[in-house]
Amino acid sequence: MLALIEREVARLGLAPGSKLPTEREWVERTGLSRTVVRRSLATLEAQGRVIRHVGRGTFLTPAKPDEQDLANGGGSSPAEIMAVRLLVEPSSMPLVVTAARRDDIAEIQRCLAGSEIDPSYESFERWDAAFHRSLALATHNSLLVQICDMTNAARHQPQWGQLKRRSFTAQRRLDYITDHRTIAEALLDRDGAAAHEAMRAHLLRVRANILGDSI
CATH class of the missing domain: 1.20.120.530 (GntR ligand-binding domain-like)
Structure with missing residues (x-):
């Protein structure tokens, strides 16, 4: 599932900070159960790769501020x-x-x-x-x-x-x-x-x- 998400993110060209598809959309895209999708997103969140906001959705972690300035x-x-x-x-x-x-x-x-x-x-x-x-x-x-x-x-x-x-x-x-x-x-x-x-x-x-x- 993690690999599927990574490939889909790359295919969609999503930039850091972009909103990811909803759990329902991931189910439709991958054919996996919502439980598996939810568990995979939780793993990505624990790894610091996505951020989930209640009522707003799941987002790719924003890019770190410019390495030279911030x-x-x-x-x-x-x-x-x-x-x-x-x-x-x-x-x-x-x-x-x-x-x-x-x-x-x-x-x-x-x-x-x-x-x-x-x-x-x-x-x-x-x-x-x-x-x-x-x-x-x-x-x-x-x-x-x-x-x-x-x-x-x-x-x-x-x-x-x-x-x-x-x-x-x-x-x-x-x-x-x-x-x-x-x-x-x-x-x-x-x-x-x-x-x-x-x-x-x-x-x-x-x-x-x-x-x-x-x-």
């Missing part, structure tokens, strides 16, 4: 990246409260649930990035989404990866999940101020865990 956070240091995140992400929470639709909230909750399944570092990194991007998407502000994509690109930076992996523990994973849950609950309550403070506390925790006394 890849790995544009060459910014982890401290610089965290400084930008602390400026932008907490302040965007009230906008999520006012702009988020029902499907946005469902996607935020889906990403939160996904991070709770697999305790591995690699899985959590993918779902962590997806959670923060779902918040940016919920603002319906394209510039904030671009900023999120730039900071998420830093996850491919060797220095960031080494620091994050070295700081990652089972307890810290649980702490981050608890932080995410607190943020999501504040958004569900339509409490922008609480969501702002929850995001700020979360990012301060991340910064302290990754950078320690180096900030």
